[in-house]
Amino acid sequence: xxxxxxxxxxxxxxxxxxxxxxxxxxxxxxxxxxxxxxxxxxxxxxxxxxxxxxxxxxxxxxxxxxxxxxxxxxxxxxxxxxxxxxxxxxxxxxxxxxxxxxxxxxxxxxxxxxxxxxxxxxxxxxxxxxxxxxxxxxxxxxxxxxxxxxxxxxxxxxxxxxxxxxx
Amino acid sequence: xxxxxxxxxxxxxxxxxxxxxxxxxxxxxxxxxxxxxxxxxxxxxxxxxxxxxxxxxxxxxxxxxxxxxxxxxxxxxxxxxxxxxxxxxxxxxxxxxxxxxxxxxxxxxxxxxxxxxxxxxxxxxxxxxxxxxxxxxxxxxxxxxxxxxxxxxxxxxxxxxxxxxxxxxxxxxxx
Numbered sequence: 001x002x003x004x005x006x007x008x009x010x011x012x013x014x015x016x017x018x019x020x021x022x023x024x025x026x027x028x029x030x031x032x033x034x035x036x037x038x039x040x041x042x043x044x045x046x047x048x049x050x051x052x053x054x055x056x057x058x059x060x061x062x063x064x065x066x067x068x069x070x071x072x073x074x075x076x077x078x079x080x081x082x083x084x085x086x087x088x089x090x091x092x093x094x095x096x097x098x099x100x101x102x103x104x105x106x107x108x109x110x111x112x113x114x115x116x117x118x119x120x121x122x123x124x125x126x127x128x129x130x131x132x133x134x135x136x137x138x139x140x141x142x143x144x145x146x147x148x149x150x151x152x153x154x155x156x157x158x159x160x161x162x163x164x165x166x167x
Numbered sequence: 168x169x170x171x172x173x174x175x176x177x178x179x180x181x182x183x184x185x186x187x188x189x190x191x192x193x194x195x196x197x198x199x200x201x202x203x204x205x206x207x208x209x210x211x212x213x214x215x216x217x218x219x220x221x222x223x224x225x226x227x228x229x230x231x232x233x234x235x236x237x238x239x240x241x242x243x244x245x246x247x248x249x250x251x252x253x254x255x256x257x258x259x260x261x262x263x264x265x266x267x268x269x270x271x272x273x274x275x276x277x278x279x280x281x282x283x284x285x286x287x288x289x290x291x292x293x294x295x296x297x298x299x300x301x302x303x304x305x306x307x308x309x310x311x312x313x314x315x316x317x318x319x320x321x322x323x324x325x326x327x328x329x330x331x332x333x334x335x336x337x338x339x340x341x342x
Contacts, residue, residue, distance in 0.1 A: 017204065018204060021206070022199065022200060022203045025202075025206055025207070061259070073293065074293055075292050075293035075294075077243070077293060077315070109257070110258070111256055111259060112256070133315065133318060135254040135255070135259040136315060
């Protein structure tokens with residue numbers, strides 16, 4: 001009886017591990033649900049919104065200017081940040097504020113992206129910590145799922161700071 | 168009689184197709200399952216890495232194969248002196264293999280040994296300072312600055328030497 005109970009337990013554990021691994025790979029390669037918090041992406045995404053972030057664009061390097069991405073924070077490997085891609089590698093981004101007299105610019109280095117929140121007054125982003133390595137990006141936000149009355153695709157950038165690419 | 172045979176042939180053909188389809192789907196299902204388990208093993212336990220380049224000589228030479236364990240990175244147990252595999256900050260498809268010289272908050276010396284004035288820098292929060300062992304031939308944090316901790320993939324703990332040595336039992340522990 002003990003052997004049969006042990007066999008059943010091991011079988012159960014084996015199945016759990018198998019399906020846990022399959023679920024992990026689905027979240028890793030297809031997409032994941034993300035609960036956002038913080039004011040840095042208002043009005044596009046507000047605190048306690050739930051979004052769906054797809055992973056395929058990141059793996060196939062199809063992230064473009066204007067996309068909202070989930071990335072690992074450069075300052076805390078356990079935290080994630082949700083920002084909009086303003087510039088890709090090689091783009092010239094404006095690093096000065098709208099109220100500055102002298103406009104300063106910076107070129108985004110190879111393998112990096114320039115991220116900014118939509119709520120420019122209340123967002124810590126590349127304007128403070130510089131360009132972020134592309135490898136830190138986890139996925140591209142493509143759908144808002146909560147609250148229910150706002151389900152659907154996300155809006156374009158309200159700030160007008162996204163770099164327009166000629167090609 | 169002939170029509171009955173025809174109908175039976177169609178029935179048998181249909182059943183064979185369905186069983187072949189079922190077997191194929193079952194095979195695909197098993198492949199996906201075990202592929203996912205293998206992927207998670209490489210993701211959370213460790214992976215074998217073939218190194219190339221001179222930047223870690225003499226510790227690791229080109230074409231050496233090392234084993235990089237993932238647990239230290241997930242449990243945040245990377246320490247000064249560890250050799251790590253990390254994603255390159257300049258190419259998300261490339262990996263780099265360097266030694267951790269400083270953790271967040273550490274003061275690292277950014278000037279060369281031949282410089283008269285020594286300059287220092289503090290490693291910012293969430294970053295590490297990486298340098299190759301072959302200082303003359305290594306592009307590392309001295310050129311591209313501190314690297315975010317989140318780019319680290321794993322800690323190299325074992326070397327399985329390859330290349331010129333024909334004896335496969337050259338295994339080194341604790342680099």
